[in-house]
Amino acid sequence: ILSPENCDIEILDNGRTINDFIDNKIQELGSKDSEQPFYVANLDDMVKKHLRWLTALPRVKPFYALKCNSSPAVLRTMIALGTGFDCASKGEIQLALSLGVAPDKIIYAHTTKARSHIKYARTHGVNMMTFDSEDELVKISFCHPTARLVLRIAVDDTCSVIRLSSKFGARLGTVDKLLGRARELDLDVIGVSFHVGSGCTESSAFKQAIADARHVFDIALGFQMTLLDIGGGFPGRNDFKVTFEEVSEVINGALDEYFPSDSEVEIIAEPGRYYVESSFTLAANVIAKRVILDDTEHSEIVENSRDRTMMYYLNDGLYGFIFQCLCSMQAVKSSEQKYQSIIWGPTCDSTDKLSDDYWLPELHVGDWLLIDNSGAYTVSLCTEYCGFERTRIYPVVTAETWHQCAPIVSKRVKSTNCDCFSTECSKDLAKKDLHCMLLMKL
Known part of the structure; x- marks a missing residue:
């Protein structure tokens, strides 16, 4: 890979x-x-970002937002690190699948999908996808009736560089009606997603959004709600107004309050800028x-x-x-x-x-x-x-990181036994994967 x-x-x-590489390239x-x-x-930077994520947000599984940067080295690095993928179109799903990404590690995270794209996802086993309107539910019921649906809600994104809730997300006042329509269509709603906006400058936005998601879980009677997708908005550079650690602290506190670990709710996110901006x-x-x-x-x-x-x-x-x-x-x-x-x-x-x-x-x-x-x-x-x-x-990658990564990446490709998000695998040498090796050596 x-x-x-x-x-x-x-x-x-x-x-x-x-810098040596850049100087030589300019001379060339x-x-x-x-x-x-x-x-x-700089692939080293991406690896270090992943370790930072695992340390700061141990409960949150990253699904890399492919739209942010889809260059081959980036995608292959994310695959090697074991992340999932947030795809927004048939083309992005095709790209991820062509590189060996398993369908169950893809979320089709676009709430306004073309029929042909939905059918493509169904044909290729990509079942998890988002929605935020009744029309989208009807479309999905015809094109992919066995999809595992995630309701995207609109949240406060006034403190973000790029705001998204004016275009995407259901208002909380419409959620009950949407869930009722999903029941009528016999569709399976498994969770809630949101996005606080790209370049979020206030970590408190995540806490309020997680609280809003909890409200939706509480009123989703008749559905087995098992997934919370906290979207993107994570800072990708160290000189940003709010640090990744500050955001993580707020998220962890909100998750402990509204979705404690014994709730058995899977938490995922859709980081893009976080992984590649500074790389x-x-x-x-x-x-x-x-x-x-x-x-x-x-x-x-x-x-x-x-x-x-x-x-x-x-x-x-x-x-x-x-x-x-x-x-x-x-x-x-x-x-x-x-x-x-x-x-x-x-x-x-x-x-x-x-x-x-x-x-x-x-x-x-x-x-x-x-x-x-x-x-x-x-x-x-x-x-x-x-x-x-x-x-x-x-x-580019330093020889030190490459020599640490390469054998583990090779082993990871050949084995499906290790869950890259497991916190226990470092205790079992038979299940060591890339991030476990790096956590021990870096």
Whole structure:
């Protein structure tokens, strides 16, 4: 599953670092007279994120949100780590199944599904799926009557960067009617899901959402409710307003209060950004530059005023990735004079603007910018607009992590005896899997 042959992974041996790899790649491109942007995917970071999850949220099984970043090395790493998968379409289900993911480790977590997609899920044994409306229930009753349904509820997402409840989720006042309709259609509702929004800045949002889910469990008479899906919204970078540990503490407390361990309710989540945001670094090149002073264009040789505005054009932009991480540019040094800078992408679209007012030291054509935290909703949203090639991804892993992981991954592929979410497997050498080995060695 996870090998240099399958994923084109670069193993960093002999003390080489990611920065060494980036420097060598830039030199290699220079020797070929190329300025193509590229990503470096740090698989070590993903492994460490998984260990962090297992420690902070031991009761919650992660189902990776494939939509966030579906690059082959990412998906194969998640498979090797033993996570489930949150899929939103027939295409994503096909991709997961093609890589060997078992159907029962997939949740079809989209509440507005095409009929053909539902039928595809049924044909291939993907039974767990979400709904939030009566029309969706009727559709499912015709296309997949034996599905195991999860009712998605709308929750307070006012403190999130990207709010979702205006589009998805049933209001609490409509839940009783929806459950009644499910009974009429003889459908099996097994649990509740919610999503507090992407980039949630207030951990208290999870507590209220879990309390709302408890209310739905209590009124779901006639159904055997065994699943709670707490969705996504987990921070993927260490400098975010709220830390992952702070969120986890609130979630654990709410679960203990509303869904104690003896309730026999399975808890899952749909993290995406959490696993991949900090794992990717983008290297982008300054391909053009303009200097503006008093609305007049000047040459940088003539003008050296602090009041000038710099305009830079990079070879990656909104059509290549969502530029949400400019503040992490490694080119910025606090001791250098900074200028108001407008950052443009490379396309002919005037909306391909990455920043209107960002302060940077003076850059020059040919300079490279290294942009951290660029792994979430970037690769999956890129296009080839204006003929610009998709940004290439170079997955890397340190030799230390690789040598620890590879034998266990190989064993895991050959055996189905170990449940990767088991807290007991570290006590039984016959059941050691990847995360157990790493927890003991890292």
